[in-house]
Amino acid sequence: MQSKVYLGIDVGSVSTNVVASNASGEVLGTLYLKTQGQPILAIQQGIKEISALIPQDAEIVGVGTTGSGRMLAAAIVGADVVKNEITAHATATLRCVPGTRTILEIGGQDSKIIILNHGVVTDFAMNTVCAAGTGSFLDRQASRLGIPIEELGQLALNAKTPTRIAGRCAVFAESDMVHKQQVGHSTSDIVAGLCEALVRNYLNNVAKGKGIVSPVVFQGGVAANVGIRRAFEEALGLPVHVPEHYSVMGALGACYLAEQIKTVSTFRGFDVADADCQATGVSCTGCGNNCEVVQFSLNGEIVAFWGDRCGKYGHNRVVASN
Amino acid sequence: MRVTFPHMGTCSIALQALLENLGLDVVPPPPITGKTLAIGAQYSPECVCLPFKVNIGNYIEAAENGADTVIMAGGIGPCRFGYYAELQREILQDLGLNVNMLVLEPPLGMITEIWHKLSPLANGNSFAKVAEIFYFAWRLGKSLDHVEQTLNRLRAVEMLPGACDRIWNDTLRTVGKTRTFRELRESAQHIDWMIKTLPIRQQKPLKVGVVGEIYMLLEPKVNLEFEKRLGRMGIEVHRSLYLSDWVCEHLLPEPRAKLHARKVKRAAAPYLRGHVGGHGLETIGHSVLYANEGIDGIIQVLPLTCMPEIVAQSILPRISKDFSLPIMTLILDEHSGEAGLQTRLEAFVDMLHTRQAIATGVEHRAK
Numbered sequence: 168m169q170s171k172v173y174l175g176i177d178v179g180s181v182s183t184n185v186v187a188s189n190a191s192g193e194v195l196g197t198l199y200l201k202t203q204g205q206p207i208l209a210i211q212q213g214i215k216e217i218s219a220l221i222p223q224d225a226e227i228v229g230v231g232t233t234g235s236g237r238m239l240a241a242a243i244v245g246a247d248v249v250k251n252e253i254t255a256h257a258t259a260t261l262r263c264v265p266g267t268r269t270i271l272e273i274g275g276q277d278s279k280i281i282i283l284n285h286g287v288v289t290d291f292a293m294n295t296v297c298a299a300g301t302g303s304f305l306d307r308q309a310s311r312l313g314i315p316i317e318e319l320g321q322l323a324l325n326a327k328t329p330t331r332i333a334g335r336c337a338v339f340a341e342s343d344m345v346h347k348q349q350v351g352h353s354t355s356d357i358v359a360g361l362c363e364a365l366v367r368n369y370l371n372n373v374a375k376g377k378g379i380v381s382p383v384v385f386q387g388g389v390a391a392n393v394g395i396r397r398a399f400e401e402a403l404g405l406p407v408h409v410p411e412h413y414s415v416m417g418a419l420g421a422c423y424l425a426e427q428i429k430t431v432s433t434f435r436g437f438d439v440a441d442a443d444c445q446a447t448g449v450s451c452t453g454c455g456n457n458c459e460v461v462q463f464s465l466n467g468e469i470v471a472f473w474g475d476r477c478g479k480y481g482h483n484r485v486v487a488s489n
Numbered sequence: 490m491r492v493t494f495p496h497m498g499t500c501s502i503a504l505q506a507l508l509e510n511l512g513l514d515v516v517p518p519p520p521i522t523g524k525t526l527a528i529g530a531q532y533s534p535e536c537v538c539l540p541f542k543v544n545i546g547n548y549i550e551a552a553e554n555g556a557d558t559v560i561m562a563g564g565i566g567p568c569r570f571g572y573y574a575e576l577q578r579e580i581l582q583d584l585g586l587n588v589n590m591l592v593l594e595p596p597l598g599m600i601t602e603i604w605h606k607l608s609p610l611a612n613g614n615s616f617a618k619v620a621e622i623f624y625f626a627w628r629l630g631k632s633l634d635h636v637e638q639t640l641n642r643l644r645a646v647e648m649l650p651g652a653c654d655r656i657w658n659d660t661l662r663t664v665g666k667t668r669t670f671r672e673l674r675e676s677a678q679h680i681d682w683m684i685k686t687l688p689i690r691q692q693k694p695l696k697v698g699v700v701g702e703i704y705m706l707l708e709p710k711v712n713l714e715f716e717k718r719l720g721r722m723g724i725e726v727h728r729s730l731y732l733s734d735w736v737c738e739h740l741l742p743e744p745r746a747k748l749h750a751r752k753v754k755r756a757a758a759p760y761l762r763g764h765v766g767g768h769g770l771e772t773i774g775h776s777v778l779y780a781n782e783g784i785d786g787i788i789q790v791l792p793l794t795c796m797p798e799i800v801a802q803s804i805l806p807r808i809s810k811d812f813s814l815p816i817m818t819l820i821l822d823e824h825s826g827e828a829g830l831q832t833r834l835e836a837f838v839d840m841l842h843t844r845q846a847i848a849t850g851v852e853h854r855a856k
Contacts, residue, residue: 235828235829235832250835250839251831251832251833251835251836251839252832252836253832253835253836253839253840254835254836254839277829285847287840287843287844287847288836288839288840288843289815289840289844290809290815290840291836291837291840292817293829293832293833376803376806377806457522457523476714
């Protein structure tokens with residue numbers, strides 16, 4: 168018998184994640200790929216690699232996309248569900264950690280907090296104006312200190328006396344760190360201070376005014392960093408749980424959301440991994456808006472438009488769903 | 490004298506009609522585009538709010554088209570907006586642009602005070618004539634506001650996607666261009682007819698109230714048309730501020746508007762008693778009124794660094810808790826990346842649908 172498989176794709180600023188799950192919600196395979204500014208290639212790569220992780224005879228019965236590149240991903244693969252990250256993350260977390268009340272999510276370029284009650288999102292917030300509290304910033308600082316990002320957290324745990332680093336602005340934080348280095352603080356103390364600063368910034372900025380109640384789940388790429396996790400636990404005075412698939416929760420949520428689709432999937436098949444995808448930007452001169460319209464074609468055939476305000480090109484039209 | 494003015498949603502349309510009817514040579518600023526923003530940001534103080542930057546862009550682009558006089562509102566009170574016109578005047582001077590700035594301070598008393606301010610613009614018209622021209626501009630603004638208000642409600646239930654947007658574009662093209670009472674009446678009637686015959690779905694959509702800083706609410710080019718986005722997601726949008734309300738309340742001896750203003754103030758009183766500048770107090774008052782009217786959610790919109798709205802923002806969580814009402818704050822600046830906005834709106838709408846599903850036991854089916 169053919170096994171039924173759902174795919175979830177989360178195209179974020181830093182990583183493109185793909186998850187495959189079977190009909191009973193078990194995860195068959197996860198992929199965490201760097202987007203590296205080339206989401207189309209990342210999505211195609213993800214499709215190619217995930218096909219190797221699922222049974223040969225599997226039938227794809229639903230595909231969900233999420234993340235800032237969800238429209239693009241939907242156009243490429245022919246998605247059944249296109250959902251925002253908040254809903255996707257909440258869906259995945261509630262399945263993995265039932266009874267979750269607070270989700271702390273820190274990704275590459277944005278961070279969010281989701282408050283749940285009785286399994287329903289009751290409040291959420293995303294970072295507004297500054298990326299100081301996100302993964303990109305940690306990435307940058309790790310490379311400046313010459314430490315692989317994976318080791319940053321462990322290094323922070325070794326700290327004896329974390330130094331204080333300004334947290335509200337990436338520029339302030341960086342100049343603080345340079346100063347602490349120059350006066351001779353150990354790298355581990357500085358990294359621990361950085362973790363604390365990031366957490367402080369997150370709690371003051373993103374989680375401002377939100378009641379954080381246990382159980383608290385911490386996810387997103389940054390959740391790999393044990394230093395940040397400990398800083399959260401200390402700042403909140405609560406245990407912080409990191410789920411097994413913490414780095415691909417958005418994609419997993421998209422998977423679970425695709426399960427709700429009752430119709431036949433519009434998935435284009437794994438061949439799209441090798442298809443010729445072209446996104447062309449056109450500056451529409453139809454009116455004063457001068458919208459930057461993106462025309463997306465697959466193997467020479469135009470399949471989607473987006474970016475227009477007036478609806479002339481069809482609002483958020485993804486041909487798959489039409 | 491070739492006059493121009495900053496864009497601010499439908500306000501600039503009414504203002505243009507006013508100035509043209511006065512017989513002045515009007516050079517409207519080109520529509521706000523990325524270029525406007527780029528110019529504005531280049532010549533504005535870095536930490537100033539977005540409206541200021543767009544204004545500067547408008548002036549410079551209008552000056553390139555030959556404008557030599559700018560009409561700008563002034564202000565009093567804690568919001569730094571009161572100082573904008575003066576600062577903008579200096580910036581234009583430093584740029585070597587030969588532009589004269591006419592600043593209209595909000596009158597403390599009646600419309601008569603404006604007469605003195607505007608006398609250079611009266612262009613030899615009699616007081617009675619000017620009053621009539623003012624009245625027309627006000628009627629025009631009011632008609633536009635009325636249509637926009639109606640469409641914000643109907644977009645949620647339109648059968649044909651984009652039908653409301655088309656009516657709105659038609660409105661701007663026809664009603665917006667009228668210059669006489671007769672023309673206005675005729676084209677407004679036509680638009681009314683279009684609205685009445687608009688095929689709509691019979692269902693009760695979720696309602697979202699929109700509060701916040703007035704410029705960001707009124708100017709669709711800078712708020713990334715979030716109201717239309719909500720409408721397309723099947724949300725009935727109720728905006729707390731329209732230009733005609735403001736004119737009604739501040740410029741015209743309209744007792745109903747004054748009563749309404751008092752009502753808003755009273756509603757805000759348990760949370761905020763003093764005026765904090767801009768529309769901070771109104772944001773709180775309207776939020777409480779919306780909550781009492783049984784709205785499903787509230788969205789506050791402000792430009793980055795807006796002091797009055799930051800005060801309001803810090804109070805909103807209490808209102809949210811007291812009325813168990815979702816409230817989301819959107820802070821906008823010169824970014825054109827719409828993905829972030831779209832994500833927040835979609836997530837907010839998803840949350841409202843889930844809440845409703847739980848309250849009614851009926852699951853939402855996507856539009």
